[in-house]
Every structure is written in C-alpha cells, then in structure tokens.
Amino acid sequence: MRKFGLILFILLTTLTFVKAQKRTLDKIAGVVGSGIILQSDIESQYAQFLVQGNQPNPSIKCYILQQLLTQKLLAQQAVIDSVTVKDDEVDAEVDRRMRSMVARAGGEERLEGFLGRSIIQYKDEIRPEIKEQKIAEKMRQKITEKVNVTxxxxxxxxxxxxxxxxxTYNKEVEIGAISISPTLTAAEKKFVKEKVESLRARVKAGEDFGNLARLYSQDPGSAAEGGDLGFGDRSGYVKEFSAQAFKLKAGEISPVFETDYGFHFLQVIERRGEQVHVRHILIKPDITQASLDRAKAKIDSVYTLLSGNKKIDFSSAAAFYSDDKETKFNGGMMLNADNVQARTTYIPTDKLDPQVALVVDTMKVGSLSKPQLFSAQDGKKSYKILFLKSKTDAHKAxxxxxxxxxxxxxxxxKLNRSVSEWFEKKRKETYVKIDPEFMSCPQLKIWTSANPTAQAK
Structure with a gap:
C-alpha cells in the first residue's frame, strides 16, 4: 500500500507540474523540417516516465527529445510516401494507454482528479501524438520491409x-513436454462448490463480504484486501470471470462459477465504462489421490504408445494428449522464457526449472523420460513426459x-544499418533546430554534426 501511495503522489505532482508548464509561456525545444517540438511535450513524456515507477533522472529528457525528433522526421516522410494508419488502430492504442493509467490511479474518478479534466478530454488531447507515433512506426517498417540476410x-x-x-553460449537444451494434469469429477468438486455456495448465502444474509474474503478466500493476491481486485477491464480476467463481472450492476452478487483457478463468486462495487471494480472469494479444490491416479494412468498409456508405436511422433502426441496450452501446439517444445519474442526453443540449462533440469541431466539426445510428477510454483501438480531434442555444450559462438x-x-x-543510413541521408537534407539547453546532450550531436541546415537557436 505504501508503494501504491507513492505512485499516486508522483502521478499527482508530475501531472500538476505539466499543467503548470502549459500555463506558463511554453517554448520551442526543437524543430525538424515543418515539425515543432515544445518543451511541454518533453515534460509530459518525462512525467509519464516517472509515473511508471522510474527514479527521477533529468538526462532522460535528452533521450525523449531524440525520440521526438526521430518521430517527426519519420512522420513527415510518411506524408510524402502516403503512409497512413487507420483510425481504429489509433483508438485501440489510446484506449490501451488509458486503461493502464486508470488501473495505476485506482479508477477513472481519481485519474480525472489528477488530470484536472475528463477522460474524454484527455483522450482527445493525446490522440494526435499517438497517431503520429503510429505513423512513424509504420514508416520505419516501410524503410526496412525489404531487408533480408543471405x-x-x-x-x-x-x-x-x-x-x-x-x-560464449551456455550449455543449452531443446526440451519437449507432454503434460497431463489431474482433473476432478463432479462428485469430487461437489464439496468445494457447496462450501462456496454457503459463503455466498452468508453474504446474501448480510455478513460482511470483506471479512469473509479475508477469512476464507484462497486468492493470495486479494484475500488480505477483502477480496478487492480494484478496477480492471475484460482483458485482465479469464473469460468466465469477465462474463460475470461485466453483466452485473453495482452491488449485485454473481452466482457461484468455476474457472481454472477454482470456484468463485464476486460482487461488482462500481462500473465505469469498460472498467469494473470487483471483489471476489475463491476456493480452490484440493487434488485428490484418485485424480492423481487417473492422470498417472493416462500418461502411462501415452508413454507406452510413444515407446512402442513408431507411427506417432512426439509432436503429434503432444498436440493430441498434452494439457499444456503453451506447448501442445508448438510440437510440445518449451520456449525460452527469457527470449519469448524470438520464440526460440534453445534454453540455457541454468534457466530451466530445477525439477526439469534434474531429469534432463541424465537423458540422452532423442530419448524420452519416464512419466514423473512435477509441482509448479503455484502448487499445481501434473505428470510430464520429457523429450530431449538437442543438447549443446557451453562454447564460443x-x-x-x-x-x-x-x-x-x-x-x-542489417536492419539497424538500413535505418541509420536512411536517417543519415534525411538529416542532411532536413532543417533542424535545437534549443541551446539540449545542445550538450550526447544523443543529439548526430542531429547537428555535418548538417548544414542544423543549428542551435
């Protein structure tokens, strides 16, 4: 809660500073061609930098100005090349940013208080800037669209x-996994569902929702807060939870429903547009020995099938049998969690789950492990068959x-060089003017050096 209060304090003071900046005589910090960058534009982005939890660092303003100069240059070329973005792309980005700000502020009303204007007014103010950013991104993509390597x-x-x-690359492995999770029968779930139903009945009878959540809820993130989840949008919840949260009115209590986490019921506290403030109580069913036995029997049969039937390969078996949604449609192969964007299957052994690393350490390339029971960090258990596709010892590239x-x-x-060459050419052809306050910024030297049209004011 102290951290939350600090964020709110920073948000209030930085936004107040920006509003004060706009009330005073603004000045031009930079010019690129026909594009003008105001000091208030820089201060506004610096305020956002602080709101994100970063430590005060005025030198970041040099980087911000560099980015704005680059953005202006790309956007002006986009006009020449007829590069545009659709309004719905801009609207989607505006909405995404506003959802993030609302969540940080703790609700739309609080954010509007900090901004000193309505959400709708603020959206209208930031929309041109975001549109220019999107156009600049699209122009950059056009510059590099034909880049490839032979x-x-x-x-x-x-x-x-x-x-x-x-x-030097560390020892790396490529590992596939088929995972079978224990599932409960309706009869096994009945006791837990009845417990949640009884808690809901107590709330309906007048008992305090928050006290019951603190006593009984098994959601570690909200139980201590009386089940309060704050404001969120549909994307922040699993679909079953969203379906309940967004169809109720303020004060209404949902029926008991089930998600992958367990059984819940929730109460809507407040609804503001596409943001809803809810609290809930969650009870997780305990995995029974019978459910573990069923999962073990199933994975044993998959192991037997893979070991004795060459007509089905590991990839096909993972797609058909595995319960792991993250790997089953990737041939069962695990991805390097530290390099998700590259979607690489090469995982340094020091980054492996210790349970997996222990098993893989004794395996030969191309072999399968016998089914074993694994426990995830959240306590969930599952049986897994591991497949060691490749192993590479530590070595120089x-x-x-x-x-x-x-x-x-x-x-x-090659991508970076293509962009740099394009910028080098355009900078020399474009009028650039930078306020003396920023001329000492090392990032901005390239904007004025060897450019006959560049100058300080």
Whole structure:
C-alpha cells in the first residue's frame, strides 16, 4: 500500500507540474523540417516516465527529445510516401494507454482528479501524438520491409566480429513436454462448490463480504484486501470471470462459477465504462489421490504408445494428449522464457526449472523420460513426459552450432544499418533546430554534426 501511495503522489505532482508548464509561456525545444517540438511535450513524456515507477533522472529528457525528433522526421516522410494508419488502430492504442493509467490511479474518478479534466478530454488531447507515433512506426517498417540476410551476409557479419569479442553460449537444451494434469469429477468438486455456495448465502444474509474474503478466500493476491481486485477491464480476467463481472450492476452478487483457478463468486462495487471494480472469494479444490491416479494412468498409456508405436511422433502426441496450452501446439517444445519474442526453443540449462533440469541431466539426445510428477510454483501438480531434442555444450559462438542465432544477429545489424543510413541521408537534407539547453546532450550531436541546415537557436 505504501508503494501504491507513492505512485499516486508522483502521478499527482508530475501531472500538476505539466499543467503548470502549459500555463506558463511554453517554448520551442526543437524543430525538424515543418515539425515543432515544445518543451511541454518533453515534460509530459518525462512525467509519464516517472509515473511508471522510474527514479527521477533529468538526462532522460535528452533521450525523449531524440525520440521526438526521430518521430517527426519519420512522420513527415510518411506524408510524402502516403503512409497512413487507420483510425481504429489509433483508438485501440489510446484506449490501451488509458486503461493502464486508470488501473495505476485506482479508477477513472481519481485519474480525472489528477488530470484536472475528463477522460474524454484527455483522450482527445493525446490522440494526435499517438497517431503520429503510429505513423512513424509504420514508416520505419516501410524503410526496412525489404531487408533480408543471405548466407554471405551472415558469414560477413560473423567474420567481422573480433575473435576475442565472440560471445560464449551456455550449455543449452531443446526440451519437449507432454503434460497431463489431474482433473476432478463432479462428485469430487461437489464439496468445494457447496462450501462456496454457503459463503455466498452468508453474504446474501448480510455478513460482511470483506471479512469473509479475508477469512476464507484462497486468492493470495486479494484475500488480505477483502477480496478487492480494484478496477480492471475484460482483458485482465479469464473469460468466465469477465462474463460475470461485466453483466452485473453495482452491488449485485454473481452466482457461484468455476474457472481454472477454482470456484468463485464476486460482487461488482462500481462500473465505469469498460472498467469494473470487483471483489471476489475463491476456493480452490484440493487434488485428490484418485485424480492423481487417473492422470498417472493416462500418461502411462501415452508413454507406452510413444515407446512402442513408431507411427506417432512426439509432436503429434503432444498436440493430441498434452494439457499444456503453451506447448501442445508448438510440437510440445518449451520456449525460452527469457527470449519469448524470438520464440526460440534453445534454453540455457541454468534457466530451466530445477525439477526439469534434474531429469534432463541424465537423458540422452532423442530419448524420452519416464512419466514423473512435477509441482509448479503455484502448487499445481501434473505428470510430464520429457523429450530431449538437442543438447549443446557451453562454447564460443560459431557458425556450425549457432547459425540460427547468428542469422538473427546479422539481420538485426542489417536492419539497424538500413535505418541509420536512411536517417543519415534525411538529416542532411532536413532543417533542424535545437534549443541551446539540449545542445550538450550526447544523443543529439548526430542531429547537428555535418548538417548544414542544423543549428542551435
């Protein structure tokens, strides 16, 4: 709660500063071609930087101005090249940002108090800026859309790396998993559902919802707060929860319903547009020995099928049998959680779940592990069969072992060089003016050096 209060204090003081800035005589911090960047534009983005929980750092304003100069240059070229964005793309981004700000502030009313104007007014104010950002992003994509790397490019990039600068890759493995989770029968769930029904009846009879949540709810994130989840939108909840939360009026209590987490009932406290403030009580069913036995029998049969039937491979078996939604449609292969964007299946062994690492350590490439019971951090249990697809010892980067990774690095390097070359050419052709206050920023030297049209005011 102290951290939350600090965030609110920062939000209030920074937004107050920006409003004061706009009431005073604003000044031009930079000019790019026909685009003007005001000091208040920089202060506004710096305020957002602080609201996100970052420590005060005035030098960040140099980086902000650099980004705004870049954005202006891209947006102006987009007009020439007829690059546009659809209104619904802009609206979606505006709504996404507002949802984040509302959640941080603790509701629309509080945020409007901090902003000193309505949400609708603020959305109208930030929409042009966000539209320009989206256009600049699209223009950057156009500049790089034809960039690709050939085998020659990859080798040239790798050969240019000094040998003493080659990165060392840790020992890595590619692991597949088929996971079978224990499921309860209706009869096994009945006791838990009846318990939740009895708690709901007590609330309906007049007992305090918050006290019951603190005593009985098994949601570690909200029980101590009386079940209060604060404001959220549909994307923040699982579909069964959203279905209940967004069809009730303020004060109404939902029936008991089930999600992957257990049995709940909730109460809507307040509804504001596409944001709803709710509290809930959650009771998680205990996994029974019978349910574990059923899961064990099922995974044993899958293991027997894989071991004795060459007509089905691991990938197909994972898609058909596995309960793990994150891997079953990826051939059962686990992804490197530290590099999700690249969707790489190469995982350093020091990043593996210790339970998985212990099993994999004794496996040979191409082999299956016997079914074993695993426990997740949240306490959920499941039986897994592991498949070791590949194992690479720690080594210096080389083309034979690391071609996919070096290809990605070579592509990223070529991408950056293409953008840099484009900017270098456009900067020399474009009028640039920067306020003397920012001329000492190292990031901005490239905007004025070797540019006959660039100057300080």
């Amino acid at each position: 085998p020659y490019d990859i080798k040239k990039y790798f050969d240019a790396i000094p040998k003493d600068s080659l990165r 080389n083309l034979a072992q690391d071609l996919p990774k070096i290809k990605d690095l070579a592509y990223e390097d």
